[in-house]
Amino acid sequence: DAGVIQSPRHEVTEMGQEVTLRCKPISGHNSLFWYRQTMMRGLELLIYFNNNVPIDDSGMPEDRFSAKMPNASFSTLKIQPSEPRDSAVYFCASSLSVSTDTQYFGPGTRLTVL
Amino acid sequence: SQQGEEDPQALSIQEGENATMNCSYKTSINNLQWYRQNSGRGLVHLILIRSNEREKHSGRLRVTLDTSKKSSSLLITASRAADTASYFCATAGSARQLTFGSGTQLTVLP
Numbered sequence: 070d071a072g073v074i075q076s077p078r079h080e081v082t083e084m085g086q087e088v089t090l091r092c093k094p095i096s097g098h099n100s101l102f103w104y105r106q107t108m109m110r111g112l113e114l115l116i117y118f119n120n121n122v123p124i125d126d127s128g129m130p131e132d133r134f135s136a137k138m139p140n141a142s143f144s145t146l147k148i149q150p151s152e153p154r155d156s157a158v159y160f161c162a163s164s165l166s167v168s169t170d171t172q173y174f175g176p177g178t179r180l181t182v183l
Numbered sequence: 184s185q186q187g188e189e190d191p192q193a194l195s196i197q198e199g200e201n202a203t204m205n206c207s208y209k210t211s212i213n214n215l216q217w218y219r220q221n222s223g224r225g226l227v228h229l230i231l232i233r234s235n236e237r238e239k240h241s242g243r244l245r246v247t248l249d250t251s252k253k254s255s256s257l258l259i260t261a262s263r264a265a266d267t268a269s270y271f272c273a274t275a276g277s278a279r280q281l282t283f284g285s286g287t288q289l290t291v292l293p
Contacts, residue, residue, distance in 0.1 A: 073225070102280070112226075112271065112283040125280065160225055170214055170275050174225035 071095070073175035075161050081181045087149040090178045093142055094163030102172060103136055103146050104160040112160075118144065119166070151182045189272060189287040197292050202259040204287040206272030207252075213275045215248055217257050220269045220286070229257075229270075262291045 074093040082088055094101045102117040116126040118138045126136070133152070138144040148155055158179050162172040190205045206215070214233045218226040232239045232248045232255065239246045245258040259266055269288050273281040 111285045114280055114282070117280055162226075170216065170281075171228050171231060172226075172281060173228070174218075176225045 073161055073163055073173055075159075075175035075178050077178060078176060079179045079181075081183065082151055083183050084152055085150045086182075087147065088151045088155075088180060088182075090146040090159050090161075090180070092144045092146070092161030092175060094144070094161070095173055096142065097165070098163035098173070099141070099166050100164045101138060101144050102162040102164075103144070104162065105157045106160060106177070107157045115146070148180075151180075153182045156180055156182050189270070189284045191287060192285070193288045193290070195290040195292065196262055198262060198264055200262055202262050202266070202289055202291070204257045204270050204272075204289070206255045206257070206284055208255075208272075208274045208284075209253065210274075210276060212250075213277060215246075215255050216273045216275065216281065217244075217246060217255075218271045218273060218283075220271065222268070226271065259289075262289075264291050264293045267291045 076091045100119050103115040104112050105115055106112045113128055115128045116136045117124055121138045134148055136146045158177045160174050160177045162174045164172045188207050196202050212234055214231055216231045217229045219229055220226045230241045230244055230246050232246050234250055243260045248255045267290050269286045271283050271286045273283045275281055
């Protein structure tokens with residue numbers, strides 16, 4: 070079975086550009102999570118969805134970040150405009166449900182903002 | 184903010200030795216999980232221990248949980264070079280979302 074799929078795997082962009090990261094969760098999973106990992110701050114939860122509905126976006130750094138989940142098999146994380154401090158690895162994870170607890174991570178998108 | 188703090192930050196051992204990593208947390212939890220991350224990869228779930236459990240085993244892994252001390256330990260027995268990775272503890276509270284610690288970088292030397 071395919072795991073969580075993320076694209077692109079690497080993204081290099083210039084400051085001010087819009088960046089869109091994509092995620093396809095494991096089929097049948099009802100919960101989806103977006104994380105950001107940096108050396109300084111470790112792994113941070115940005116937002117999570119349950120049944121395509123955003124439940125908690127308190128981790129989203131600022132209004133430049135937005136996330137959507139239009140259907141059960143697709144989610145996007147958008148940064149507009151991007152800044153150098155957004156450079157990080159962004160992970161998507163999914164789980165059967167929020168209460169199931171075990172999360173399955175995608176391979177991540179390494180974002181570099183110049 | 185990070186709930187769990189792993190100790191040590193880095194650990195280097197010889198193949199065949201046991202590796203022990205510790206995790207401390209601050210608030211009450213529903214369960215605690217350990218994940219492994221190989222360089223350049225996503226996190227992989229290893230084991231979950233619930234707040235009413237004290238010890239759990241999975242293959243070469245042994246996890247303990249002491250809720251009175253708000254701490255957990257992960258023991259990897261008979262380590263292999265392939266165990267080289269970062270190990271993270273993650274706590275799930277009543278809201279069930281995970282809060283990850285800062286990780287322990289384990290290096291197993293052949």
